[in-house]
Structure formats: C-alpha cells, structure tokens
Amino acid sequence: MIRFCRYWRFILIAVFSLTDIGHSQTTFVARKDRLLAVVSQEPHKDFFIITAKLGSGVDVPQALSMLDSLTRDESIGGMFYAYGLIGAYLYNRHLLPDSLHRKIRRAYRERKMVRGDTENHWVMYYTGLYLAAQTWPNEDGTQWFNGKSSAENFKEAEAWLNFWIKLTATKGQGEFDSPTYFITFVTPILILHDFAQDPVMKKKAQMMLDYLFADFAAEHLRGNYGGGHSRDYPQDIIYPLGALSTKWAWLYFGEPDFEPWSEARGQSRHRSWETVFGAVSSYRLPEIIRQIATDRSAPYVHTETKRVRNVIRFGEQKNPPVYKYTYMTSDYVLGSLHGGILQPIQQHTWDVTFVSDKPNNTLFTLHPFYSGKELAMFFPEEQKVVSDEVNRFHLVYTDPNKWNSSSPYEQTFQHKNALIVLYNIDQNAKHSHLDGFFPKTLDERVEDASGWIFCKAGKTYIAFFPLKKYEWIEEAINWRWRSHELINGVIVEIGAEADYGAFAEFKKRFQQVKVENQNFDTNLTVKYTTQDGAVIQFTYGGQRLLNGKPVDFASYKAFNGPFLQSETGSGVLKMTYKNHTRILDFNKIAIEEKTN
Amino acid sequence: MKSHTDQKLTLKNLLIFGVTEMERTQKFLKKFFPRGFLIRVEYLMLLLIFVNPLTARQSGKVCIAVLFNSTKSNVAGADRYVGVFIREKDEAEWQSISNTNLFSFGISISQHGATQRYYIAGGNGLHRSSDGGKTWKIITSWQTMEVLSVALDPADSTVIYVATPYGIFKSTDDGKSWIEKMRGFKTWYTDEVIIDRRDRRTLYVAAEDDLYRSTDGAESWSALNVGASGMRTVVQHPTNFNIFLIGTEDHGVRVTWDNGKSWKAGAGMPATAIYAIHASADGKEIYAGGFRSGVWRSEDFGQSWQQIWAAPEIEAIYSLMVDPLEANHVMVGTNGKGIYESFDKGRTWKQAGLEGAHVKQIVFYPF
Numbered sequence: 001m002i003r004f005c006r007y008w009r010f011i012l013i014a015v016f017s018l019t020d021i022g023h024s025q026t027t028f029v030a031r032k033d034r035l036l037a038v039v040s041q042e043p044h045k046d047f048f049i050i051t052a053k054l055g056s057g058v059d060v061p062q063a064l065s066m067l068d069s070l071t072r073d074e075s076i077g078g079m080f081y082a083y084g085l086i087g088a089y090l091y092n093r094h095l096l097p098d099s100l101h102r103k104i105r106r107a108y109r110e111r112k113m114v115r116g117d118t119e120n121h122w123v124m125y126y127t128g129l130y131l132a133a134q135t136w137p138n139e140d141g142t143q144w145f146n147g148k149s150s151a152e153n154f155k156e157a158e159a160w161l162n163f164w165i166k167l168t169a170t171k172g173q174g175e176f177d178s179p180t181y182f183i184t185f186v187t188p189i190l191i192l193h194d195f196a197q198d199p200v201m202k203k204k205a206q207m208m209l210d211y212l213f214a215d216f217a218a219e220h221l222r223g224n225y226g227g228g229h230s231r232d233y234p235q236d237i238i239y240p241l242g243a244l245s246t247k248w249a250w251l252y253f254g255e256p257d258f259e260p261w262s263e264a265r266g267q268s269r270h271r272s273w274e275t276v277f278g279a280v281s282s283y284r285l286p287e288i289i290r291q292i293a294t295d296r297s298a299p300y301v302h303t304e305t306k307r308v309r310n311v312i313r314f315g316e317q318k319n320p321p322v323y324k325y326t327y328m329t330s331d332y333v334l335g336s337l338h339g340g341i342l343q344p345i346q347q348h349t350w351d352v353t354f355v356s357d358k359p360n361n362t363l364f365t366l367h368p369f370y371s372g373k374e375l376a377m378f379f380p381e382e383q384k385v386v387s388d389e390v391n392r393f394h395l396v397y398t399d400p401n402k403w404n405s406s407s408p409y410e411q412t413f414q415h416k417n418a419l420i421v422l423y424n425i426d427q428n429a430k431h432s433h434l435d436g437f438f439p440k441t442l443d444e445r446v447e448d449a450s451g452w453i454f455c456k457a458g459k460t461y462i463a464f465f466p467l468k469k470y471e472w473i474e475e476a477i478n479w480r481w482r483s484h485e486l487i488n489g490v491i492v493e494i495g496a497e498a499d500y501g502a503f504a505e506f507k508k509r510f511q512q513v514k515v516e517n518q519n520f521d522t523n524l525t526v527k528y529t530t531q532d533g534a535v536i537q538f539t540y541g542g543q544r545l546l547n548g549k550p551v552d553f554a555s556y557k558a559f560n561g562p563f564l565q566s567e568t569g570s571g572v573l574k575m576t577y578k579n580h581t582r583i584l585d586f587n588k589i590a591i592e593e594k595t596n
Numbered sequence: 597m598k599s600h601t602d603q604k605l606t607l608k609n610l611l612i613f614g615v616t617e618m619e620r621t622q623k624f625l626k627k628f629f630p631r632g633f634l635i636r637v638e639y640l641m642l643l644l645i646f647v648n649p650l651t652a653r654q655s656g657k658v659c660i661a662v663l664f665n666s667t668k669s670n671v672a673g674a675d676r677y678v679g680v681f682i683r684e685k686d687e688a689e690w691q692s693i694s695n696t697n698l699f700s701f702g703i704s705i706s707q708h709g710a711t712q713r714y715y716i717a718g719g720n721g722l723h724r725s726s727d728g729g730k731t732w733k734i735i736t737s738w739q740t741m742e743v744l745s746v747a748l749d750p751a752d753s754t755v756i757y758v759a760t761p762y763g764i765f766k767s768t769d770d771g772k773s774w775i776e777k778m779r780g781f782k783t784w785y786t787d788e789v790i791i792d793r794r795d796r797r798t799l800y801v802a803a804e805d806d807l808y809r810s811t812d813g814a815e816s817w818s819a820l821n822v823g824a825s826g827m828r829t830v831v832q833h834p835t836n837f838n839i840f841l842i843g844t845e846d847h848g849v850r851v852t853w854d855n856g857k858s859w860k861a862g863a864g865m866p867a868t869a870i871y872a873i874h875a876s877a878d879g880k881e882i883y884a885g886g887f888r889s890g891v892w893r894s895e896d897f898g899q900s901w902q903q904i905w906a907a908p909e910i911e912a913i914y915s916l917m918v919d920p921l922e923a924n925h926v927m928v929g930t931n932g933k934g935i936y937e938s939f940d941k942g943r944t945w946k947q948a949g950l951e952g953a954h955v956k957q958i959v960f961y962p963f
Contacts, residue, residue, distance in 0.1 A: 126738070146734045147732055147733025156737050156738055159737070160738040163738075380787075382869070382871060384845075385931055
C-alpha cells in the first residue's frame with residue numbers, strides 16, 4: 001500500500017496517457033506551465049503578469065510591489081480593473097500581506113469602476129462586482145464605489161449575469177466571434193467559474209466557458225479565428241494569427257504549433273497575457289471542444305445566428321439577427337456575415353483566411369464606411385460630433401484606408417467555398433470606394449485576361465472576380481485593390497491544392513467560367529456557377545438563390561454544422577464529435593455527455 | 597440641456613439656498629418691513645448658513661456644470677474633466693464635486709425634507725448625493741442604462757423620471773425600483789424628459805421621432821406631431837406656459853404657442869442641429885445653440901431668431917443657461933472648449949474655464 005501511494009502519480013499518468021483525454025490534459029498542463037514560465041519573466045505591471053509571478057514563485061517581492069502599485073494608482077480604474085483586480089486577488093490572496101488585503105478592499109471603495117457601454121464591458125464589470133461583493137459581504141454603501149451595499153451590488157451583478165447568460169444561450173452574443181474581444185468574455189468568466197460560491201452560478205460559468213470555446217472551436221483553423229467577426233482591430237484583421245484569441249487557441253486547443261508570442265513570427269501584439277487566468281484556473285476544456293477545434297479532416301459548412309448589439313435608434317428592432325456562414329477546410333476558412341451594419345466601427349464582414357507559415361494570411365474586401373448616424377444607432381452621443389469622439393479611441397474610424405468597417409452598402413451571399421459580395425454605395429457616402437486586402441505574402445497574385453485575379457497562398461488557391469474596373473496601390477505589407485465604382489461587387493471562389501493539383505490547373509478551370517452580370521447596373525443581380533456546379537444568384541437588396549431556390553435566413557439556427565447544433569431561442573447547445581456528444585442545457589443548468 | 601426642477605422661493609429654501617437668494621428676497625421684503633427687521637433677518641440667515649456646513653458650501657450663487665467626456669473613454673483619469681463641477685459666485689476656478697469618471701449627461705437638484713439632493717444622469721445610471729457631492733449612490737440598476745436626463749416631481753421628491761436610450765423609466769419609491777413607461781411611444785430612444793410647470797403629472801419627452809406628452813404621470817404617451825425628427829431638447833417657456841420650444845437634429849428650433857397643437861419653424865435660423873435652448877427668467881430673451889450654429893437669440897417667443905455669436909471656433913454648443921437673476925449673464929457649454937460666458941446678453945463672450953471639457957449641462961443654483 002505504501003509503495004502504491006509512493007508511485008500513484010506515475011500510475012495515474014500512465015493511465016491517462018492511454019486515453020486521448022489524458023493526453024490532451026497532459027499537454028495542456030505542459031502548455032500552461034510553459035505559459036506561466038514565460039509570463040512570470042515579463043517586466044510589465046498588470047494583474048496577469050503578477051498572477052504568473054506569484055503562481056510560479058518568480059519575483060514574488062516584485063509582484064507584490066506591482067500589485068501594491070496598482071491598488072494605489074488612482075489614474076486607473078474601469079471595468080478592466082474591476083475584474084482584473086478581483087481575479088488577481090482571489091487567485092493569490094493566500095500569498096498577500098495584510099496591507100494588500102486592505103488596499104485591494106479599499107480599491108473597491110475608492111476607485112472609479114466605470115461600467116462602460118459594451119457587452120464585454122458589462123461582463124467584466126459585473127463579474128468583478130459579483131465576486132467583490134461576494135468576497136466582502138454585509139458591508140454598507142459607504143464601503144463601495146457606487147454607494148450600494150454588498151447585498152445590493154451582489155444582487156444587481158447576479159441579475160445581470162443571469163440575464164446575459166440566458167440571452168447569449170438563446171440569441172447569441174452581440175459582440176460575437178471577435179478575435180480580440182473573445183478574451184474579455186472568457187477571462188472574467190474563468191474567475192467567475194473558479195470563485196463563485198453559488199454552485200448554480202459556478203455551473204453556469206462552466207457552461208458559458210464551454211459555450212464560448214465551442215463557438216470559437218467551430219470556426220478555428222490552426223490558431224486562426226475564422227469567419228466574419230463582429231468586431232476587431234485592423235492589425236488583427238490583416239494578421240489573424242496576431243489576434244489575442246490565438247493565445248487562447250494555443251493554450252486550450254494546442255494550435256498553432258508554435259508559441260504565439262514568438263517574435264520569429266513577426267508578432268507585435270502579444271503583450272497582453274489574460275491567458276494566465278486560464279493557466280491558473282481549475283476550468284478544463286472538455287476534450288470534445290478541442291477535437292472540434294482541431295479536426296479538419298473533412299470540409300464542412302457551419303452557420304450561426306447572432307444578434308446585433310443594442311440598437312438605440314434608427315432601427316425597428318433592438319437586436320436584429322446576424323446570419324453567419326462559414327466554410328471550413330483543412331487549408332482555409334471562408335466566412336461571411338450577411339451584410340449591412342451589424343456592429344459599429346469594427347465589423348469584419350468577410351474574409352478567406354488560409355493556413356500559412358507567413359504573416360498576413362488573409363484576403364478580403366470592404367467598403368470603408370463611416371457616419372455619425374451609424375454611431376448614433378448604438379451610442380447616445382450627438383450624431384454630428386460622435387465620429388470625432390470615436391476617432392479618439394478607434395483611430396481609423398474615418399480613415400478611407402481602414403481595414404475594418406461596417407457598411408450599409410455591402411451584402412454577401414455565400415455557398416460553401418464561393419462568395420458573392422455586392423455593393424451599392426450611396427453617392428453621398430463619405431468614402432465611395434472599395435478596398436481589398438491582398439497580402440504581399442501571397443505566393444502568387446496574377447491578373448488574368450479573363451478578368452479573374454488568381455492568388456496562391458500555400459495550398460490555398462483563390463479566384464477573385466471584380467465586377468468593375470479597379471486599381472492596385474502598393475503598400476508596405478500588401479497590395480491594396482481599389483475600385484471606385486458605386487455599384488460594384490466581387491465573386492470569390494476558393495480552392496485547394498488537394499482539389500485541383502497544380503495552381504495552373506486551378507487557373508485554367510476558372511478561365512472558362514462566365515459570370516452572368518450583364519445588366520448588373522440596373523438589376524443589381526449576379527449569377528455565378530461554382531466549380532462544383534452550384535448556381536448562386538444574388539440580387540443586392542433582393543433574393544439569394546441557390547440552384548433556383550431562395551435561401552431563407554429565417555431558417556438559420558443559432559448553430560448549425562456537423563459539430564454544433566442549437567435552435568435559436570432554445571437555450572440548448574449540442575456538441576457532437578464522432579460518437580461523443582456534450583449537451584449544454586441552459587434551461588436546466590445541466591451538462592449531459594453521451595458516447596454512442 | 598437637460599431639465600431641472602424649479603424651486604419655490606420659500607423661507608425654508610431661502611435659508612438653505614444662501615446669500616444670493618437672500619439678496620433677491622431683500623428687495624421684496626423691503627416693501628413691507630422696516631430696515632432694522634431686515635438686518636436681523638439677514639444675520640439670522642447668515643448664522644444658519646455658516647453653521648450648517650452643507651449650506652455654507654453653497655452660500656452664494658453657484659454655477660454647476662455637468663461634464664461628459666465620452667462613453668468610449670473607459671479608463672478613469674483619461675480626461676481631467678468628467679463629472680460635475682461647481683463654481684462659486686465670483687470664483688474663477690471650477691471644482692469637481694463628483695467622481696472624476698462619472699460620465700454625466702444632466703443634473704437635477706431637489707429638496708428632500710431638509711436635505712438637498714443632487715441627481716446626476718450618467719453612463720453608469722442615476723447617481724444621487726445628499727451631502728453636497730461628498731458621496732454618491734447609484735440608485736438605478738442594470739436595466740436602466742445610460743441615463744440621459746432626469747426630472748424630479750416638484751411636489752413629491754420620491755417620484756423620479758429618467759430618459760434613457762432605452763426609454764422612459766419612473767420610480768415612485770425614491771429610486772428603490774424603476775418601471776419602464778413607454779406606452780404610446782413608437783421608438784425607444786429618449787433624450788430628455790421635463791415636467792410641465794402647471795401640472796406635475798404632465799410630462800414631455802424629446803424622443804427620436806417626435807415630442808411626446810403624457811398627462812397621467814407617464815402611464816401613457818401621445819406624439820405631438822412636431823413635423824421634424826430627432827428631438828434633442830425641449831423647453832417650456834418660463835412665463836407663457838403654452839409655449840414650448842424644441843431643438844431638433846436637422847430642423848433647427850420648432851416652437852408651439854398653443855400648447856402643442858401646432859408647430860412652426862423658428863424663422864431666420866437655418867436647418868441645423870440645436871442641442872440647447874434656454875430663456876431668461878422673464879422670458880423676453882430665448883437663446884439657442886447647437887452644431888456649428890453659434891448662439892442664436894429670439895426676442896419674440898421663438899418666432900424669429902438672430903445669430904448673436906458665430907463662435908467659429910466652437911464645433912458644438914451642448915448646453916446654454918441664462919442666469920435667472922441677471923439676465924445679462926449667459927453661459928454656454930461646448931464640446932471640447934469648456935464654458936464661455938457673456939455679461940452683455942451675448943454681445944461679447946469670454947472663455948470661462950473647464951477648457952477642453954464637453955459640457956452637457958449648466959445650471960445656476962439656486963435656480
């Protein structure tokens with residue numbers, strides 16, 4: 001017996017190593033340990049680096065000094081602070097001196113915790129408030145920054161978190177599938193999962209983590225967050241592997257196969273280390289989600305219904321639906337949102353993102369729209385001045401060369417690996433041109449006499465057909481495709497080396513293809529036959545026809561694909577991988593697992 | 597500019613409001629009482645003012661400016677000027693009396709028993725202070741988001757109305773609970789709510805599609821068919837209560853002289869965005885300002901308008917206030933240029949502090 005006890009760790013490891021789950025968790029442990037080792041050496045001062053240092057026992061005095069400094073710095077506050085501070089406190093409280101306990105408590109009395117105005121702001125704010133109120137119960141309003149008692153703060157935070165969880169499980173997120181803002185949902189929910197004392201809230205947090213990671217997994221390709229995005233920053237849009245979500249993919253999915261912070265990959269935006277909370281959390285990703293994220297052995301169509309963030313004016317619905325279509329292969333992911341203004345400022349409507357060992361592994365077009373009225377749809381500021389306000393924080397909003405934009409004059413129709421994007425730009429629009437991002441890291445970019453532009457990126461082949469004349473503008477890392485026609489559009493079809501063999505064969509096949517758009521300027525209609533024989537016809541502002549039959553967005557589910565299934569409004573998400581299923585039932589707050 | 601509650605000039609208020617109010621009342625009392633009596637009253641008042649720290653804080657006329665930076669500035673300290681600032685009479689400096697990152701859209705002040713209360717309509721909700729701004733409590737919950745305007749029932753301080761981008765909410769229990777009151781609205785964005793000076797159960801709301809009126813304490817609403825969209829502010833004339841003026845997004849000022857039955861555009865003013873309107877206490881002069889508009893004045897109850905200050909350096913005028921006791925004194929709050937004031941009814945202007953601030957509302961207190 002004594003001998004068994006002495007060797008039980010080795011026995012357990014041996015047992016686990018015989019199973020996929022054991023293997024994946026072992027590698028997860030290795031990655032999280034590696035992450036903590038790396039981050040604990042970081043010199044910067046934030047709650048995640050402090051947690052890594054304290055968790056690893058590296059530079060503990062320095063970490064305590066950093067934390068002390070963050071509690072005293074009155075220039076910082078807000079919702080990022082509200083959740084980061086409580087997370088750092090709860091993960092490390094056993095290591096903190098009494099003085100820091102007091103200072104951290106005092107921060108929730110004296111610091112200004114702005115709630116903000118976006119979905120991710122509120123998740124961070126209310127998670128922080130929930131855990132802080134739980135940590136310091138039975139205190140009156142004089143002890144809190146907002147004058148409310150612990151009980152009032154807890155009740156309010158609990159109510160909103162329950163509201164958000166239910167809304168997300170039934171209607172999807174408003175800030176959906178954002179490679180940047182994904183972290184601002186996952187990270188606070190991780191600490192909610194780890195420290196909520198209420199077992200129901202803890203369970204909900206676990207289910208929300210499963211939900212968020214599953215949502216990511218279905219559109220994940222080797223570290224890239226594929227498909228259309230509600231929001232993202234230009235630098236991440238043009239370099240998908242530079243997005244913050246890549247670190248989470250690495251930690252939980254085991255992809256990409258290099259460390260995302262590697263300087264060798266030319267990445268510059270990996271100074272943010274929220275993943276540390278994942279590394280120290282007790283949450284473990286269900287193996288089925290990792291499998292969904294990484295098995296690209298067969299191509300698949302995945303559709304989703306999300307919702308527009310709160311529309312406060314100039315709309316008939318507060319949260320109109322967003323329809324997403326994503327086609328996933330082992331080489332590339334082509335994804336699109338149905339078009340129009342679905343999010344202000346940072347929308348990314350469509351792209352093809354391909355597996356590559358080079359940066360800027362994506363290609364897309366957009367209309368660089370901006371208007372005060374667009375912003376006034378979502379923000380209460382005066383619409384004639386709000387564009388300048390937004391420019392202060394999102395520096396490119398009015399920039400004609402920006403790489404993120406929602407436009408009321410852009411619509412899409414996708415079928416598998418083919419996409420039609422049409423534009424009907426108002427002549428009074430502030431910017432009236434289209435731009436396309438063609439990275440210089442493409443292996444080839446060829447303008448064919450047939451009108452097609454062919455690109456090769458590793459094993460991915462891209463056929464791009466502009467409906468109107470265009471020009472090229474050379475920039476540092478890309479060629480900017482630009483077209484000035486107001487009634488405009490492109491047709492895109494993607495192929496792979498496995499389907500066509502040599503790139504020359506791919507080009508040859510498309511040289512025979514004819515796009516039917518003879519009266520496009522008057523009927524705004526394009527008809528196109530894909531390489532696999534599907535006929536897709538799209539009228540801007542009108543019908544989307546697939547082989548003559550209308551595509552009905554109303555039939556879209558919350559999730560619909562081989563891996564994820566959820567009826568909109570049901571509150572139930574079913575994950576499937578081979579003979580395994582995992583069902584998140586947000587009505588019963590229950591997780592059901594089956595193996596057939 | 598957002599609404600505030602008028603205060604009756606009672607002796608109780610007089611004692612609390614401070615010296616300026618005392619001076620104002622002195623003229624009235626002189627008609628009826630001998631000089632010696634008045635001096636005794638003044639001494640009594642001053643004693644009460646300086647004994648009571650709250651009162652002492654507010655001795656003298658004060659200007660209160662409500663500042664807004666942007667809801668997209670999330671980090672405290674990102675801007676010096678966010679929250680509520682107060683300037684005592686004859687003082688040059690403005691002092692913050694609220695959280696530095698309280699994104700504020702409007703303010704109301706009420707008397708609740710012996711306590712004076714500030715209400716701030718802000719991004720985090722409706723904030724209330726009962727101690728002159730030393731401490732604040734948010735009295736709304738998550739359902740009542742981004743409060744843009746607050747109106748307080750003048751007869752019952754436990755009844756509060758707020759306008760938000762998600763509609764009108766009402767509390768009848770001093771802010772403990774809030775109920776959405778949107779029956780009759782066609783859209784949900786509301787910018788401002790005011791209470792009729794004649795009837796506290798009659799309210800007006802500047803909404804996105806029209807001006808709405810309720811005659812039953814917000815239980816139901818009807819559109820007044822102004823004939824323009826984008827209501828930015830609504831003002832009831834201080835002496836002729838059938839006159840209402842509206843600032844609109846693209847149609848300048850709209851005015852009614854018949855209590856909302858018919859509306860017309862203010863003559864002489866181009867179709868521009870008007871964010872702020874205010875009238876002198878006697879109602880003889882009405883001022884308006886908005887987006888790249890400069891300052892406009894009407895001396896015929898809003899029928900015709902003349903630009904009195906082009907203000908080319910100011911992109912937008914968010915707020916505007918005429919000193920209720922000195923009609924020559926006019927202040928405007930701008931987006932990013934702080935406050936300007938005039939002491940000659942708008943003929944000349946000078947910068948009056950808070951440079952760089954976005955000033956959503958200015959009030960004089962006492963009103």
